[in-house]
Amino acid sequence: MTIPLTISNITKSHLCISCGICSGISDSDHIKLEYRMAQGMYYPRISDTISKAEHQKLISFCPGKGYPIKEMGDSLFYDADNYTMELGHWQEASAVRSTDLTIQKNASSGGIMTSIAQFLLSEGLVGGVIVTKIDYTGGGPRTLSYIATSKRELLLAQGSKYCPVPVLEILKDIYNFPGALAFIGTPCQIAGIRLIQKEDSILKNKIRYTIGNFCGGFRDFRETNAIIQRAGIALDRVASFRYRGGGQPGSMEIIDKSGRKVLLKYPDYARLTGYVKHVRCRLCVDATAELADFCCGDAWISRFLKTGKAWSILIIRSPKNIAIIHRMKQTSAIETAALTYDEILSSQKQNIISKKIRQAARRRFMRLVGCRVPDFDGGYSLIAGNILLELWVYIKYTLSEWSEKIMLYPLLAKYLRRNDNVRL
Ligand SMILES: Cc1cc2nc3c(=O)[nH]c(=O)nc-3n(C[C@H](O)[C@H](O)[C@H](O)COP(=O)(O)OP(=O)(O)OC[C@H]3O[C@@H](n4cnc5c(N)ncnc54)[C@H](O)[C@@H]3O)c2cc1C
Numbered sequence: 001m002t003i004p005l006t007i008s009n010i011t012k013s014h015l016c017i018s019c020g021i022c023s024g025i026s027d028s029d030h031i032k033l034e035y036r037m038a039q040g041m042y043y044p045r046i047s048d049t050i051s052k053a054e055h056q057k058l059i060s061f062c063p064g065k066g067y068p069i070k071e072m073g074d075s076l077f078y079d080a081d082n083y084t085m086e087l088g089h090w091q092e093a094s095a096v097r098s099t100d101l102t103i104q105k106n107a108s109s110g111g112i113m114t115s116i117a118q119f120l121l122s123e124g125l126v127g128g129v130i131v132t133k134i135d136y137t138g139g140g141p142r143t144l145s146y147i148a149t150s151k152r153e154l155l156l157a158q159g160s161k162y163c164p165v166p167v168l169e170i171l172k173d174i175y176n177f178p179g180a181l182a183f184i185g186t187p188c189q190i191a192g193i194r195l196i197q198k199e200d201s202i203l204k205n206k207i208r209y210t211i212g213n214f215c216g217g218f219r220d221f222r223e224t225n226a227i228i229q230r231a232g233i234a235l236d237r238v239a240s241f242r243y244r245g246g247g248q249p250g251s252m253e254i255i256d257k258s259g260r261k262v263l264l265k266y267p268d269y270a271r272l273t274g275y276v277k278h279v280r281c282r283l284c285v286d287a288t289a290e291l292a293d294f295c296c297g298d299a300w301i302s303r304f305l306k307t308g309k310a311w312s313i314l315i316i317r318s319p320k321n322i323a324i325i326h327r328m329k330q331t332s333a334i335e336t337a338a339l340t341y342d343e344i345l346s347s348q349k350q351n352i353i354s355k356k357i358r359q360a361a362r363r364r365f366m367r368l369v370g371c372r373v374p375d376f377d378g379g380y381s382l383i384a385g386n387i388l389l390e391l392w393v394y395i396k397y398t399l400s401e402w403s404e405k406i407m408l409y410p411l412l413a414k415y416l417r418r419n420d421n422v423r424l
Contacts, residue, residue, distance in 0.1 A: 003372060005059060007031070011043045013372035014279035015064040018042040020169030021192040022058040030054065033166055037139075040220030041278075042166045060199075063191040064280055066374030072194055073290050073379075077317045085381060086345055086352050088290030089317050092325075093344055095299050095337040096314040102151075106158040108244050109298040110312030112334065113184055113211050114154050116294050119328050120182050121151070126208055127179025131157035132165050134242065140225045140235035145170050147177055157184075162218045162243045164278075168192055174206060182209040187286040194291045209321075212289025214297025214313070216351045217281025219270070222404075226273040228254055230410065231262040248298065248310040251424055263424035271418040274400040274409035283366065285359055285379040287351045293321050300347040301339075311337075313344055361385030365394065 003009055010016050022044045023033040030050035033042045046055075059065065069088075077089035084090075098104055098111035100118075107114060117129040128147040133156050135144035145167035148154045167189055174181060183193060190212045197204040224243075225235055233256045240255040244266045252264040264272070289295040299311035314336075316322055328334045345352060359380035363373045365387050403409040413419050 005065060007044055007046055007055065007058060007062070009372070010059075010062060010064050015066075015283075015372060015374055016041070016043055016062075017064050017188050017278070017280050018164030018166050019063060019189050019192050020166030021061055021063070021171070021196075023166075024168045024171030025061055025196065026054065026058060028054065031058065033169055035139075035142075035221075040222035040225070040275075041164050061192060061195045063188045063195060064374065066376050067191050067195055068377040069191070069286060069290060070376075070378040072191075072198070076194065076291060079319055080317055081319075084341075085379065086356055087288050087315065088286075088379070090315050091317060091319045092322055093313065093315045093339055093341075095301070095304055095311045095339050096296075096325075097309060097311050097335050099332055099335055102155060103158070104310070106155065106242075106245050107310060108158070108160040108250070109248055109296075109310045111158070111310070112296045112312040112314050113213065113294075114158055115328065115334055116209075116211055116296075116324070117148070117154050117182055117184060118151055119324065119333055120209060121149070121154070123327075125180070125324075126182045128177055129154060129182045129184060130167065130170070130174065130207075131184050132161055132167055133157040134159075134161070136238060136241075138236045140221065140228060141238055141241040142221070143167075147173060147181065159242045159245050160213065163221055163224055164218065165189070171196075175202065177206070180208045181206055182211060183207050184211045185213075187212055187215050187289040187291065188280075188284065190289055190292045191286070209294070210289075210292040211294045211296065212292025214288045214295065214348060214351070215281075215284070215286065216354075217277045217284065219275050219277055223270075223273050223275035226275065226404070227252070227264070227269055230272055231264065233260070233262065248305065250310075264422050265424055268422045271413065272422060274402075274404035274412075276397040276400055279371075280374065282354075283359075283363065283373050285355050285376050287348055287355045288315060290317075290379065293317060294325075297348060299339075301343050304337075313339065313347060315344075356380045357383075358385055358390065361387045362390045362393075365390035369394070 018041050023031045030047045080089035080091045096112045098115040103111040103114050120126045128149045131148045132145040135142045143165045190210050237256045239257045242253045244250045249266045254262045295315040297313045304311040
């Protein structure tokens with residue numbers, strides 16, 4: 001029997017990514033996003049009085065359920081010279097870093113996302129940029145999305161947020177903004193925007209540029225909270241928090257209200273808890289933000305890492321946006337270096353293997369154990385793959401989360417010496 005596609009079934013199947021699109025687009029009070037502590041996620045609460053038509057509309061825009069990534073990419077970037085299953089459509093790619101010292105200071109890698117946003121603002125190509133900063137609540141750090149209209153506001157939002165981000169909850173502010181906008185976000189948030197833009201010319205004209213990050217997925221807020229507490233800091237004492245920064249690979253930084261600072265190595269801090277990547281992220285097929293205009297990731301390439309400077313990879317998908325990056329280079333806003341296609345692939349190897357190569361077997365396995373999987377029209381290899389490997393990973397993940405649930409993980413981690421050398 002097929003389970004009907006409803007918002008609450010999307011949530012129950014762990015396909016909801018907390019993007020907030022359903023509550024952001026809804027023109028009634030029938031749907032609200034609320035934080036659920038037990039899952040560490042923001043999930044929609046729907047009132048029984050929602051009409052069938054409105055429910056269907058919300059589902060059609062939900063990126064969590066999946067979307068025709070190939071068809072949407074073909075239509076958005078019909079003018080791109082290249083398409084590969086691994087990277088999607090692309091016109092040009094290079095290694096890039098911001099030359100602006102204030103941008104470099106708090107960037108996750110080369111500061112290219114913030115540099116492009118700053119350039120679009122300063123050239124008057126947009127009046128604002130949708131960005132996301134860390135917000136301090138009594139229950140630990142969360143995120144706050146807003147429209148930045150100045151460099152100062154862009155800088156406040158720098159740094160990757162490896163957590164659920166309900167950025168599309170501010171859709172009404174986006175519609176009401178008097179001018180053109182750029183959007184910075186993850187591949188799935190950008191897919192949500194594109195799904196609306198297909199139907200709505202107002203949003204299509206409003207959001208002129210999208211800047212997406214390469215994405216390996218996120219863990220929910222239970223991980224963030226547990227790491228902070230295991231660093232000896234109470235959640236309501238956090239004064240400053242970043243998932244990553246201070247060079248490449250950089251570190252998580254937690255500062256409490258008395259000024260005590262804890263630095264944890266990125267990405268090694270993931271070993272401090274048994275929480276695993278969100279289910280929907282494991283079923284995602286987009287490694288490099290295939291529906292975004294400008295796509296930015298880390299240059300995990302030894303010749304760049306050796307420079308001691310943080311470099312990003314930038315993919316420009318459409319020829320019409322190349323002039324923007326060339327102007328940034330001419331005005332010395334950025335420094336660029338040539339990259340080969342193979343270097344990009346090898347720098348994102350783990351992510352591409354997981355999202356593109358192992359995906360068919362993983363989806364088959366998840367269906368076998370009765371899980372709903374998001375619907376894509378391709379974008380990953382259809383070669384059958386090794387279902388036993390997926391079974392093994394599933395068991396490992398389940399045991400890991402289960403050890404957290406019964407509070408055994410910290411002891412296990414100590415015994416297995418998983419926590420060694422994580423602090424800087
Ligand atoms: C969840 C996640 C997974 C990632 N996985 C990979 C990966 O597997 N491989 C890889 O190479 N790179 C990955 N990245 C990208 C990488 O972390 C950097 O964001 C990227 O290299 C750009 O760095 P930057 O210095 O240009 O960005 P910065 O100048 O630091 O700017 C980052 C911008 O992104 C916005 N932002 C950050 N996180 C979010 C979020 N979750 N939702 C919405 N907006 C956000 C901020 O508001 C800011 O405007 C990931 C990023 C995220 C958020």
